[in-house]
Amino acid sequence: MSGKTQSGLIKSSIGKKVFMGLTGLFLCLFLAGHLAGNLQLLLPAELARDQFNAYAKFMTTNPAVKVLSYLTYFSILFHAVDGLYLAWQNKKARPQAYYKKDDAANAGWASRNMAILGTLLLVFIVIHMKSFWYEMHFGSVPMYASVEHGELKDLYTLTVSAFTQWWYVLIYVVSMAVVGFHLWHGFGSGFQSLGLNHPSYTPILNGFGKGFAVVVSVLFAILPIYIYLTSLN
């Protein structure tokens, strides 16, 4: 074999999948961190308010967190654009559909619907970031004097009041189910795309990924429900 065949990794089918895997697995780490932070909302109200708001200040001002947050924005955008492009290519690869195709016979539901699940997540992320991220960074979140941490933006009260609306809670709970299904397949799939498949480790990783999907989505979903139920009293 002679002659050079040089073209960028990103142009190839495998390259695109490698980047899907890398950004996706990074976003799994982000989700774990995001969840840990949010669980502070379950603390008793007064304590939660101060602690959560101090945490929000740290997350929006610490330079190391800034680096991570830019990496997260990039990963979300790249994962979405790359994923939609792959889905478009995949659609093109079968212009004529089967008269009858038994999809459930050989592949799981989540794995067959990653693009739809991902698109729903993108819509959710836009709504979610408008409600909290945008308000925190560019909106006018009222300040208040906390007991231990001085003047703080009261993101806690903004969050808690947002989830007193039942339809808003519903959007979040449904979206967390979508996250769960996306991770159910995505976690293990990321490793496969990176070429990491091993007869003994892969079943463990896939099992862990499914556990991760359930735990992350359920814990995230508990928060709006908890806040809603608390607000009823």
Place this chain on the structure above:
Amino acid sequence: MRLNLKIWRQKSANANGKMVDYTLNEVNPEMSFLEMMDVLNQQLVERGDEPVAFDHDCREGICGMCSMFINGRAHGPMTGTTTCQLHMRHFKDGDTIVIEPWRAAAFPVIKDLMVDRSAFDRIIQAGGYVSVNTGSAPDANALPIPKENADMAFDAATCIGCGACVATCKNASAMLFVGAKISQLSLLPQGQPEREERAIRMVEQMDKEGFGNCTNTGACEVECPKGISIENIARMNREYLKAKIAQK
């Protein structure tokens, strides 16, 4: 047994096709699926109709010629089976069976149930071979190969290139086929000199042919008549990534 068949009929590559209904009486449950198709064609010929065109060759499950998407699945409802090795005893009297060609942009229909799978040949031509100098055969024992590698290479080499992986994949991706072919050669010493360039060239040709991307659904390994594992896709990803990074 009596069967209702819904078969894709298409006169030529450029013609529009449609599903056509046929009824077959007295199908012997011991017949293979292709023998059932032979019986149908015999009746069509006797009636003066055009027989249904379909691919077949060895009828022993090893050549990879037969295809057919049967009741929504590549090579029919059984696993580890080619269409020629599928028997009518797996169907019931009165069943309706839907028979379609493989559907993929890279596998255009030639006629009825026949598709053009030469995209696979072009992928092999791009790198699925080893270059050796001719001469007398080398001593088989002069080249030690670990048993495990020999087994993995053999498992990958059982691919018959039928295209069931492409047909069943929701993305019409050829990654199981290409993964098997790249694996088979990368695991053996004879494949080493061209190892990196092979991975790059075969993947590039695969992309050029218009196959889809892999979503890791695993449908291909379920439908593969030879039970080839998607471990081979991961190996291909590794091989390609390593080759691409090392490429000057």
